[in-house]
């Protein structure tokens with residue numbers, strides 16, 4: 001039984017928005033005490049000229065102030081299989097970076113094995129209700145065209161279904177079984 005908008009506006013909004021399939025990213029920044037980061041799915045492209053993207057960060061999060069103070073952030077787009085990293089950075093533990101491999105781009109931590117990453121300087125901070133919209137100017141980005149992304153849908157992690165690779169695997173399996 002689903003709630004209706006009239007019964008519970010926030011629950012219905014959350015449920016409806018959870019049907020908007022997204023990727024999963026790790027937003028990172030630097031602080032005087034070391035790197036900081038969080039998991040985020042509220043990420044969108046804004047502009048091609050100049051290159052800009054946006055992220056939405058809860059006002060009550062430590063990451064909000066860290067990004068604002070640094071004036072810079074990186075977005076790492078997670079690959080299929082990086083669910084543990086997503087869960088770690090969605091928690092409030094203070095050693096989020098322990099055991100996770102990172103490299104640096106423009107002095108910002110970038111997750112190893114990500115399908116893409118963007119390094120940004122903060123162009124503008126816009127109030128968005130209980131979140132802050134950071135519009136970032138992209139100073140660097142890169143991607144791996146071969147790897148598959150981690151997908152978020154209905155409050156769960158998923159992966160892309162590639163029908164061609166499924167068909168190929170089924171064919172190879174049948175061939176091997178018939179030999």
Ligand SMILES: Cc1cc2nc3c(=O)[nH]c(=O)nc-3n(C[C@H](O)[C@H](O)[C@H](O)COP(=O)(O)O)c2cc1C
Nearest residue numbers: 038039040041042056057058061062063089090091
């Ligand atoms: C898949 C997923 C996506 C998320 N997306 C966002 C987001 O876009 N914006 C946000 O503010 N929090 C988002 N969160 C929640 C934050 O990751 C979480 O509040 C985290 O504790 C923030 O880190 P901090 O407390 O160290 O700042 C998301 C969590 C998950 C699991």
